[in-house]
Amino acid sequence: MSDTRLASLEAFLDGHPTIKYIPPSSPDYPSKREQWNTGRSDTPLAIVQPQSAADVSAVVKYAKSQNIDFTIRTGGHNIDGKAIVEGALAIDMRAIAFVNIATDRQAATIGGGILMQDVATKLGHEGLATPVGTVPSVGYVGWAMYGGYGPLSAHWGLGVDQIIGATMINGDGEVIKADEKLLKGIRGAGGLFGPILDVTVKIYPLKNVLAGAILFDSKDIAKSLVDYNVGYQKLLDSGLPSELSVQQMVFNTPTTRLYGISVMWSSDDFERGRFWVEKLACLGIIIANTVSIRNISDWMADNGAAVPLNVYGSARTHNLRQITPQVAEIIGHYITEMPSNPATVFSIHQLRGPSAAPKQNSVFATRELHYMLEILGYATVAEDRGKAEKWGVDFARALEESGEGNILPTRYISLDGSDEAHSITRIFGSNTQEVLALKKEYDPNHVFRLTVPSL
Ligand SMILES: Cc1cc2nc3c(=O)[nH]c(=O)nc-3n(C[C@H](O)[C@H](O)[C@H](O)COP(=O)(O)OP(=O)(O)OC[C@H]3O[C@@H](n4cnc5c(N)ncnc54)[C@H](O)[C@@H]3O)c2cc1C
Incomplete structure (x- = not known):
């Protein structure tokens, strides 16, 4: 069964050479599937590493058309290791890692696959900062969209409260800008609504x-x-x-x-x-x-x-x-x-x-x-x-x-x-019904099934 799915995936990837492919037979597969919580040793169908928004869009469209389950993985620091699931295709976002600072230096657009340390370093070089967590290898978006506690929270707020914009892939595999309603959901339940290509966040002058x-x-x-x-x-x-x-x-x-x-x-x-x-x-x-x-x-x-x-x-x-x-x-x-x-x-x-x-x-x-x-x-x-x-x-x-x-x-x-x-x-808590309603509205066909939290 997985052989048939792999053959189909490989045929799709032949037409998308920019997407990196790590099949179970690859010597890189063991290290690339590894997450912080090693206790969970699920083996994904394969790992793909899209290099751009267009790549992520193509993968989601393909997976949807073939009814292939998939997960989104960035820093791999989900405490239970839920970014990799047995038999599901893992979409590793780590190549989508950039920080673009707006000309007014009040906001930055941050790639969905970037790790915490790179955010701090890139902003720091410009004498700027935004709230971050404490550990460098945690995914920035994975941290920010569920809450995001850290040493700047008392001053400027949680990671979630820095988010003022987001670009996503929707259930049809299209690239969309999140509207205000979806942004509200992303600020706390971000992983439910599909791969986040980037978030735009507030930034502040701070060198040291x-x-x-x-x-x-x-x-x-x-x-x-x-x-x-x-x-x-x-x-x-x-x-x-x-x-x-x-x-x-x-x-x-x-x-x-x-x-x-x-x-x-x-x-x-x-x-x-x-x-x-x-x-x-x-x-x-x-x-x-x-x-x-x-x-x-x-x-x-x-x-x-x-x-x-x-x-x-x-x-x-x-x-x-x-x-x-x-x-x-x-x-x-x-x-x-x-x-x-x-x-x-x-x-x-x-x-x-x-x-x-x-x-x-x-x-x-x-x-x-x-x-x-x-x-x-x-x-x-x-x-x-x-x-x-x-x-x-x-x-x-x-x-x-x-x-x-x-x-x-x-x-x-x-x-x-x-x-x-x-x-x-x-x-x-009291936002539960709203989260469920947002999920129904923005992912009506439940394309994003293997999410954190799982619904
Ligand atoms: C060592 C360690 C230190 C931590 N420190 C802190 C801390 O200081 N403060 C704090 O608040 N939390 C902290 N956490 C919790 C951490 O912020 C969350 O577990 C976070 O979700 C991890 O993100 P990740 O990208 O590293 O993980 P992953 O396991 O790669 O992703 C977790 C889930 O997030 C979703 N996801 C990730 N990236 C995307 C994306 N681009 N688009 C859509 N969905 C995505 C997926 O559903 C995925 O299953 C820590 C965890 C660990 C293990």
Whole structure:
């Protein structure tokens, strides 16, 4: 069956020589099908790498005409590895990678296959920036269109709120500009409506940032976290500047487990930035401090060096209104009990600032000040997977049971793990019916079936 489909695909590709083709027999196939989550080892029918909008259009028209299932793959960092599906054609977008800055320098059009680091680097060379995530190899569009938390979110908002335009392939394989209605869907549920060729996003003048990690004494890691959060809440109550962002993190080194914060100050008033970074540094006993003036691309490259390339396992997440003393105690317990694999990680992002306010032009649901918890139950080797996942499941459940109105009903799709089937309501909350209606309107024949989320 797959032989017949491959023969048909090859006949189509003969007429489209610009589209790169990686069949299962290619020596490149194993590495090209690989994703960050190695635990999912699906084998696609084949991988195609379109080089242009016309190529993507031709592939979608062909796949539709032959009723061939296909997926869209960019950075391959979907937490469950859903960009590759057994027996489906994988459309690898990574060749469609460009950044075109508008002449007024207020917006940039960014290719649908570009990776995070390239966005930061290309804008950075021009003294410009837009909100980005923390890891260089994540796909920019995949990050931005589902939410897009990162160190510039408090200042300028989530990735999703930067999107002001998009070019897509529709269910007939035609290249279209997204209208306002479709843009609303793309801002939160982007993957549902077809391959995104490019997004136009807001950009801001920013050459360098004050950024790095502050690691706290972690002998009693639970106490360090509890103490930090008590102090941080006081700072928050007295008012934090929007240029300051903080992400808490717990990770394993070969010899020990560490608790710390990743800090970014995003304005060129570095004196003021140092004042605020110092206030954060005072919330614990410092064992290392790498905060310095640098560009975002270099900062991101350093983060990338600390992230394992391939993992086994799954992630869990919760959105919390506050890190209450009870929550801090639960977190303290689970970070003490955390398995020691380098891929097992816990992290807390905070959303405050412009994106934490209600918005009518987006289906992203969690619009209030909150903490987004990343519980990464992963391991670098398959043998440790069970232990890491069990830790993650137990941790998430303990938080759930602590409830009392502190846990928000919606969860961030990009960190919501696999063993509980994605509930659309849990992702989109009160926007769910609108997402379903948009899907019906813009993909009436359900051409885009293997999407994130899956409907
Ligand atoms: C190590 C790591 C770090 C992360 N850091 C952050 C972070 O700091 N902040 C945050 O908010 N999230 C973060 N995430 C989550 C990440 O943003 C999402 O998983 C994102 O969707 C990954 O995009 P990708 O292109 O790399 O993944 P892929 O697996 O290639 O794509 C994921 C899905 O997105 C869709 N898709 C991708 N590109 C396109 C396109 N051009 N057109 C249409 N659909 C497309 C497809 O449906 C695909 O199945 C992180 C994930 C990992 C694994």
